[in-house]
Amino acid sequence: MSREIESHRFLDFAYQLYKTMKTNEINLVYEGEVTQDITKTFTSLTERNMAKSEESNQVQRKVFNVMVECLQNISKHADTLSDDDEEERRGIVMVSRGDESYKIITGNVIRNTKVPSLKESLEHINSLDKAGLSSLYKQQIVESTISEKGGAGLGLIDIAKKTGSKLSYQFKELNEEVSFFILTSTINRNR
Amino acid sequence: MDVINIQGTDDTPNVILDKASGQFEISGRSLPEDVNMFYEPILDWIDQYAEDANDHTEFNFKLEYFNTASSKVILDILLKFEEIVENGKEVVIKWHYHEDEEDMLEAGEEYSDIVDIPFDYVLYTD
Secondary structure, X not given: OHHHHHHHHHHHHHHHXXXXXXXXXXXXXXXXXXXXXXXXXXXXXXXXXXXXXOOOHHHHHHHHHHHHHHHHHHHHHOOOOOOOOOOOOEEEEEEEEOOOEEEEEEEEEEXXXXXXXXXXXXXXXXXXXXXXXXXXXXXXXXXXXXXXXOOOOHHHHHHHHHHOOOOEEEEEEOOOOEEEEEEEEEEEOOO | OOOEEEOOOOOOOEEEEEOOOOEEEEEEEEOOOOHHHHHHHHHHHHHHHHHOOOXXXXXXXXXXXXXXXXXXXXXXXXXXXXXXXXXXXXXXXXXXXXXXXXXXXXXXXXXXHHOOOOEEEEEEOO
């Protein structure tokens, strides 16, 4: 009997999730390891969906670009909850399409020690206009050498430049060691 | 000199580097997992080319998309050609951009602000 209730609950949860996704126009939800293959799969899936929906080319390209940077940020920088699986970079990824805009929402675990500097970069990026972002980008690209992980630093500036929107973000402290970092990138559909 | 001719994939670009025929081109998409690994032979080739460059080099960038990790390597490539210019050879960067991709034009303009090489912007449609 209890097993039946359990399975009923699960079905109910699945249905609620489906309904929530529909109401919020979420086309993609993923939680798990983010690898290059996952990145390629999601970007091509989203590309196909946009092509079907006859989204303008400019918007399609921007969504593709921003998704790649968001996903590669996770695959290069996400931290883990435990120390045993250092190499596994996990996160959540959501893509929603509203009347006005696409939203790409990513979330991943980050060490508390890294939070202040990330926050500072985000605030700095959000304080700049288009020209300011362009000069910061140029400065960073010249000064930075490719880190061992390949990249970093430029990703967030690039997202801000390409979307033309402020980066929206939140940090939720999970425990003394780590926080959960959520980043929402918005691409306007009517430009 | 050896010819580099790499067929593109959905995350790596087509690359043609051919000193004899004067073909220099990177096109397609560049978002490889390991940027350094992909571009190392290309950077090595250009180093070798710089030692005895053609009097005139026309380098075509016809990228549909590149990620930020690739953007640093592209700068490295351009800086190598800037040295060739400093050594008295002529280099022109042909920067192709799709009509729907203003960001790609801007990216070219940003590079041309950084390196001292003439850029030609070439618009293309589908």
